Amino acid sequence: MTRTVLCVDTEGRVDDVAAAVEADESLTARTATTVEAARETLEAEPIVCVVTAYELSDGTGLEVVGEIRDVAPQTPCVLFTDVQPAEIDTASFEQSIVEYLNRSLPDARDRLTFVVNDVIDYSAQASFIRPDDEDERLETLAKYDIDDLPIEDSFERLTDLIASHFDAAVSFIGLIEEEEENFLACHGGDLDTLTRENTICTHSMLQEDVMVVEDIMEDARFAENEQLQNLGIRSYAGANMTASNGQVIGQVCLLDHVPRSYDAEEQAELQDFAATAMEILELRQSVRDAERTEVAQ
Template identity: 65%
Template sequence: MDAVTAAIEAEETLTADGVPSVERARARIADGDVAGVVTAYDLPDGTGLDVVEAVREETAQTPCILFTDVSPMEIDTAQFGDAIVEYLNRDLPDAYDRLGFVAEDVLNHAAQVGFLAPDDEPERLAALAEYDVESLPVEDSFSRLTDLIASHFDAGVAFIGLIEREEENFLACHGADLDTLTREETICTHSMLQEDVMVVEDIRADRRFSENNSLEAMGIRSYAGANMTTPDGHVIGQVCLIDFEVRNYDEGEREELQDFAETAMEILELRRQVRDESAEDTEVPA
């Protein structure tokens, strides 16, 4: 482990936290701010696949490097799922010399990719289309809701956004003049992949977002986002807080933000049902 840490830290831009087991790796990943993971395959309490699974549960887009002497033929790569995985054979003569270079290259590539879509993307987009938001009178309700959210959390900005095929469309925003962002630019592209509320305490310290020019131009330093999930289980949008200073949110605050996201979804669902019922009432029999 010391040799691996030293190989990674030989690159000026990288630092490494060495942990000896799957259990310790899971704890470190859950703490957040992990730009990438280098793991062996054989570990005292499991395998590198367990570490990859832990990454996928927290942030599917975080890249992983499997640094091992186990042949790829002996590894069930299907278990990698959505995690970005690079394989490097530890038995190569220059393996440790190459490790730092590969780690830096993989991290840079991961930071430059457009965005990862959820597994149910086609169904999710179809579910979003059913709400046909332009036909729903939600603007005033959502404006009042974002005002309330910003006040409740004493946050600089609160917004409600729907995540469409290529962009996030902001339906209401308190504290900033936001209309749309591409899915490459918005943090919600990452947040929507997580089951729980996603918090980024310091955007400048997170490699996924530190080079995001749009966020830098807006002066955004922290973020919290909760999923708006349809009754069928599709994430179609986010209710989010952004601030201009480094900030964390405790467990109670995260639960409250999720409650607000569920309220926003309930408003959308109610408006959709009223619209559909009204349309049925006005249909003229043939």
């Protein structure tokens, strides 16, 4: 399977960069000449790496890095430019995998494919990406007495309903803890926990909207995930469970054993189910807090 690389540069230079990338038979190039076009491509198809110039017609390479962080934060980036590092705000690279390659070097074009493959491999091996406010998110999650709350039956009924509504093989509700995802209820599967680097929800929770992966085998982020393959998962849709303070603590998800898509209406319905799961959790916690207050008095 070839790796798709997005090359972002000016109209006069982008084709040359794409040709350099495709000198490696394992790589195929897509091109964009603006920050906005780069974002649209990142949203439209699985990209395993971005190679971007610094100076673009509608912005800079730093803005491309920002789009990567917002749209596909797991995607590594190579800043391929003759602008010197001292002139670039490298603080903007935080929470992103970014490599710098000076294109004015004599062998820069030949080295580009080596650097691209290197950052792709590093990204695949690196630990999962955590939200910028991970500490606050975990503090929010810790406020819920999950082990003591009477939510199992309610969540089991909810996942049964969700699976039936979407005619999906598997539906689950999972809370995303520090190192793993803890499945509170699951229809159609025997899921207990998965490490965060092995669960798609690690990526889904970073998106504001519902995340859909129509075919996992065609998505470079997950195609080689043996855990997902062992579970027979081919498609995924996940919606955030968001606490009242805006922190995402879990996901309500659909899995299927065949590739499938979800239209805008279905995605909105899945988000509604996630809101319902959050409301159940909030209600049970409120009742538990009230009981403790009465005992204390």
